[in-house]
Amino acid sequence: MNSMLTQHDFWFDVGSLQEIPVRGSRRVKTPRREIAIFRTASDEVFALENRCPHKGGPLSDGIVHGRKVACPLHNWIINLEDGEATGADKGCARSFPVKLENGRVYLDMSVAAAP
Amino acid sequence: MAAGRVLEELFARAPDRYEVTIFGAEPRVNYDRIMLSPVLAGEKAFEDIIVHDDAWYAKHNVTLRKGEPVLAIDRAKRMVRTQADAIHPYDELILATGSKPILIPVPGAELPGVVTFRDLDDVDAMLAAAARGGNAVVIGGGLLGLEAAAGLATKGMKTTVVHLMPTLMERQLDPSAAYLLQRAIEKRGIEILTSANTQAIIGNDKVEAVRLDDGRLLPADLVVMAVGIRPNTALAKDAGLEVKRGVVVDDLMRTSDDHIHAVGECVEHRGQCYGLVAPLYEMAKTLAAKLAGDDVAPYTGSVTSTKLKVTGVDLFSAGDFSEGDAKDDIVLRDPSRGVYKRVVLRDNRIVGAVLFGDTADGAWYFDLLKKAADIGKMHDTLIFGQAYQGGGAPLDPVAMVASLSDDAEICGCNGVCKGVITQAITARGLTSLDDVRAGTKASASCGQCTSKVEALLVSTLGGAYAAAGRKPMCKCTDLTHEEVRERILSKELKSQAAVWQELGWKTSCGCPSCRPALNYYLLCAWPFEYRDDAQSRFVNERVHANIQKDGTFSVVPRMWGGLTTPDELRAIADVADKFKIPTVKVTGGQRIDLLGVRKEDLPAVWAQLNAAGLVSGQAYAKGLRTVKTCVGSEWCRFGTQDSTGLGVKLERYLCGSWTPHKVKLAVSGCPRNCAEATVKDIGIVCVESGYDIHIGGAAGLHVKATELLCHVATEDEAIEYCAAVLQLYREQAGYLDRVYKWLEKTGLEKIRAAIVDDHEGRRALVARFETSQRAVRKDPWAERAAGRELHEFMPLASLNIIMPEAAE
Numbered sequence: 051m052n053s054m055l056t057q058h059d060f061w062f063d064v065g066s067l068q069e070i071p072v073r074g075s076r077r078v079k080t081p082r083r084e085i086a087i088f089r090t091a092s093d094e095v096f097a098l099e100n101r102c103p104h105k106g107g108p109l110s111d112g113i114v115h116g117r118k119v120a121c122p123l124h125n126w127i128i129n130l131e132d133g134e135a136t137g138a139d140k141g142c143a144r145s146f147p148v149k150l151e152n153g154r155v156y157l158d159m160s161v162a163a164a165p
Numbered sequence: 166m167a168a169g170r171v172l173e174e175l176f177a178r179a180p181d182r183y184e185v186t187i188f189g190a191e192p193r194v195n196y197d198r199i200m201l202s203p204v205l206a207g208e209k210a211f212e213d214i215i216v217h218d219d220a221w222y223a224k225h226n227v228t229l230r231k232g233e234p235v236l237a238i239d240r241a242k243r244m245v246r247t248q249a250d251a252i253h254p255y256d257e258l259i260l261a262t263g264s265k266p267i268l269i270p271v272p273g274a275e276l277p278g279v280v281t282f283r284d285l286d287d288v289d290a291m292l293a294a295a296a297r298g299g300n301a302v303v304i305g306g307g308l309l310g311l312e313a314a315a316g317l318a319t320k321g322m323k324t325t326v327v328h329l330m331p332t333l334m335e336r337q338l339d340p341s342a343a344y345l346l347q348r349a350i351e352k353r354g355i356e357i358l359t360s361a362n363t364q365a366i367i368g369n370d371k372v373e374a375v376r377l378d379d380g381r382l383l384p385a386d387l388v389v390m391a392v393g394i395r396p397n398t399a400l401a402k403d404a405g406l407e408v409k410r411g412v413v414v415d416d417l418m419r420t421s422d423d424h425i426h427a428v429g430e431c432v433e434h435r436g437q438c439y440g441l442v443a444p445l446y447e448m449a450k451t452l453a454a455k456l457a458g459d460d461v462a463p464y465t466g467s468v469t470s471t472k473l474k475v476t477g478v479d480l481f482s483a484g485d486f487s488e489g490d491a492k493d494d495i496v497l498r499d500p501s502r503g504v505y506k507r508v509v510l511r512d513n514r515i516v517g518a519v520l521f522g523d524t525a526d527g528a529w530y531f532d533l534l535k536k537a538a539d540i541g542k543m544h545d546t547l548i549f550g551q552a553y554q555g556g557g558a559p560l561d562p563v564a565m566v567a568s569l570s571d572d573a574e575i576c577g578c579n580g581v582c583k584g585v586i587t588q589a590i591t592a593r594g595l596t597s598l599d600d601v602r603a604g605t606k607a608s609a610s611c612g613q614c615t616s617k618v619e620a621l622l623v624s625t626l627g628g629a630y631a632a633a634g635r636k637p638m639c640k641c642t643d644l645t646h647e648e649v650r651e652r653i654l655s656k657e658l659k660s661q662a663a664v665w666q667e668l669g670w671k672t673s674c675g676c677p678s679c680r681p682a683l684n685y686y687l688l689c690a691w692p693f694e695y696r697d698d699a700q701s702r703f704v705n706e707r708v709h710a711n712i713q714k715d716g717t718f719s720v721v722p723r724m725w726g727g728l729t730t731p732d733e734l735r736a737i738a739d740v741a742d743k744f745k746i747p748t749v750k751v752t753g754g755q756r757i758d759l760l761g762v763r764k765e766d767l768p769a770v771w772a773q774l775n776a777a778g779l780v781s782g783q784a785y786a787k788g789l790r791t792v793k794t795c796v797g798s799e800w801c802r803f804g805t806q807d808s809t810g811l812g813v814k815l816e817r818y819l820c821g822s823w824t825p826h827k828v829k830l831a832v833s834g835c836p837r838n839c840a841e842a843t844v845k846d847i848g849i850v851c852v853e854s855g856y857d858i859h860i861g862g863a864a865g866l867h868v869k870a871t872e873l874l875c876h877v878a879t880e881d882e883a884i885e886y887c888a889a890v891l892q893l894y895r896e897q898a899g900y901l902d903r904v905y906k907w908l909e910k911t912g913l914e915k916i917r918a919a920i921v922d923d924h925e926g927r928r929a930l931v932a933r934f935e936t937s938q939r940a941v942r943k944d945p946w947a948e949r950a951a952g953r954e955l956h957e958f959m960p961l962a963s964l965n966i967i968m969p970e971a972a973e
Contacts, residue, residue: 092339105714106715113680129836
């Protein structure tokens with residue numbers, strides 16, 4: 051319970067769900083990295099480091115379909131839930147805890163800002 | 166309702182344990198609020214929806230104080246004070262204050278004639294208005310709004326629904342079901358305006374009209390606000406109970422005061438508020454058991470399902486319909502019957518279901534969902550419903566179709582049976598899908614039975630049937646690109662959801678391969694009606710710049726026909742300096758590329774370029790890229806015509822509209838062809854006697870010389886023919902087919918017949934091209950520099966955290 055309490059303090063409100071296009075993504079800049087927040091057709095949110103494991107392409111610029119995003123550079127298909135590349139491709143974009151509450155999107159900065 | 170349900174459960178368990186008094190704001194007995202829609206529609210009377218009549222209260226010794234709301238709770242003394250100033254003690258207090266309709270804060274919201282849809286008084290007000298006739302505007306296209314609209318339309322009012330979101334009931338339905346729902350509601354003569362935002366309600370001493378923020382004015386004698394509900398928490402809040410969105414309760418329905426409980430729409434349980442009836446009954450069960458002193462099964466939250474109570478509209482939805490992998494998203498459509506069924510799975514368990522047109526299996530799916538039943542064994546037959554379960558393993562498609570009886574219907578749209586098709590194949594010697602379509606009409610409409618017809622060809626002809634190179638558009642459909650395009654026009658399909666449903670898409674919302682294609686086809690077919698879907702576009706077309714390997718972008722302004730001026734060059738140099746643009750390069754298309762621009766800088770870069778008269782070169786677009794020219798007769802000693810001038814005119818006239826793939830033009834001033842016109846999509850080679858128009862060249866992955874389409878004498882004709890070719894290509898080609906590919910598939914003769922021989926046809930093509938150009942004539946850079954779609958360019962947030970020292 052104690053750890054949950056500590057973690058709770060690091061949920062940062064990064065904006066409202068409405069500001070992210072449906073089947074789209076927005077970036078959140080943090081001191082250590084840029085994070086892409088994705089919104090699916092059914093209003094789920096996911097957060098991945100905004101770098102494709104292939105050649106570092108900005109995943110936030112990709113086409114979102116289902117719980118996946120197609121990297122805009124070479125069309126690697128990345129799973130939004132865990133950041134893993136799908137199909138024959140191997141690699142993983144780091145994923146971050148994100149949650150949706152009352153239409154606001156929260157990012158856990160205790161993880162997002164950590165090394 | 167919630168309180169009544171608690172009492173029923175309580176009396177069943179412990180009839181005499183409490184002396185019960187009910188204080189109610191409404192001046193009447195407990196009735197079934199969710200049945201108000203049928204009362205409005207005139208299908209039921211108030212008496213039919215009464216849950217507890219006066220006799221029931223008497224029988225159970227319940228004192229019902231109608232029209233006497235409680236104003237305050239004294240928790241220390243355990244007493245309530247009512248509006249009639251009565252003080253009443255309690256041992257246990259139940260809050261069942263329900264919810265209040267949300268009123269949108271627009272001017273005029275308080276005018277007489279503006280009502281909500283919550284209780285019998287509202288229904289009476291609506292019925293009174295309907296008796297006078299006239300126009301009704303319902304604000305909100307959710308469950309309540311649509312039920313109100315249907316009721317008012319039944320009562321003879323001319324009814325319009327104004328909905329803020331692009332699709333109806335967007336929280337309960339996916340786009341396909343919402344499309345069918347909208348069609349069904351519109352069939353009742355109700356007009357539906359989506360993506361419509363109410364700005365004001367107009368009227369002097371009563372409502373007269375509703376004004377939308379796009380300026381439209383809708384005449385209204387009655388306005389119903391049905392945009393949602395909010396838990397009614399005022400009493401609890403005043404009493405100092407913990408209140409968030411609703412009155413906070415634990416799993417035993419207890420508020421922050423041990424002697425005060427709450428049930429129904431006023432509560433917030435585990436972060437959830439509910440606006441449906443099923444959770445309320447589940448809460449009542451738990452609370453009644455607790456009050457009765459029985460063993461209590463804690464309330465752990467509800468999974469809810471939705472049904473619309475509009476007669477003749479069969480709709481069911483439950484759970485969540487996020488798209489998953491194809492195998493987890495099972496879709497069945499029957500365009501001829503207007504049926505759409507979708508079941509969403511996760512780990513072999515149903516997590517969501519949407520049914521439209523045939524909801525017979527709704528309860529079954531919902532039950533499987535709530536039980537989290539493993540449906541692994543039923544996976545392939547699940548979508549056919551409960552009645553189909555227990556059969557054998559699914560057959561292979563050819564064997565399955567072959568095993569059907571001769572009178573089995575194959576094509577639902579045209580009512581063609583299997584026997585008719587097989588007989589036509591053998592008796593008339595049909596050998597291809599097109600033959601069967603022409604000969605029997607089977608598969609000639611929505612095309613959903615295409616695979617069955619093909620299976621019949623295979624089973625009837627055996628090895629003699631070859632699929633003849635038909636390539637379906639993607640895994641979502643058996644139709645080819647060209648077949649989909651043709652049907653979008655003939656069936657007047659004007660949204661992606663309409664295409665999915667009416668052409669029997671196998672997936673719920675398309676895939677990354679068909680979505681961009683459909684987006685283009687719809688834009689091309691209905692330039693003023695279809696709304697472009699940015700999320701169905703590659704990033705370059707969304708942000709009007711070209712993404713580079715490091716995630717920065719390149720910016721290419723137009724240099725019409727490859728001409729520029731010292732002022733333009735200075736403006737480009739200034740932009741490059743100001744934004745520290747690392748690379749400035751001359752492109753193969755005779756213009757200048759600014760490479761390495763940060764995404765956030767794009768709007769400012771464009772603003773500065775715009776100020777110097779430079780506009781988007783659309784170097785990112787499936788559209789006209791460049792018109793390359795040589796210097797032509799103005800300077801060149803060999804030049805036969807003003808090729809530069811013609812290039813400038815062509816680029817100005819043809820740029821803007823989206824095309825199936827990128828389009829490059831060139832104009833050479835003589836047959837020496839310095840502008841390399843014979844490897845362009847459309848190339849003009851000037852000669853002494855006029856202009857040779859070539860099409861279908863390529864110099865990329867494939868290298869291909871153009872073919873000569875025709876010769877024309879004048880510059881005006883050259884421009885007209887080029888526009889006609891471009892439009893024909895726009896209307897016919899499959900998405901991502903370059904002109905040469907389209908030429909290959911269509912054949913030069915057909916194109917020549919349409920452009921060169923058919924003078925009226927050519928002029929009609931040009932007219933349609935000009936229509937399409939009117940929809941896109943604004944410079945996309947100027948629009949975005951002015952702030953449009955800013956979200957594409959700016960980060961959602963920039964967080965700078967002062968790290969604790971320990972973390973450094």
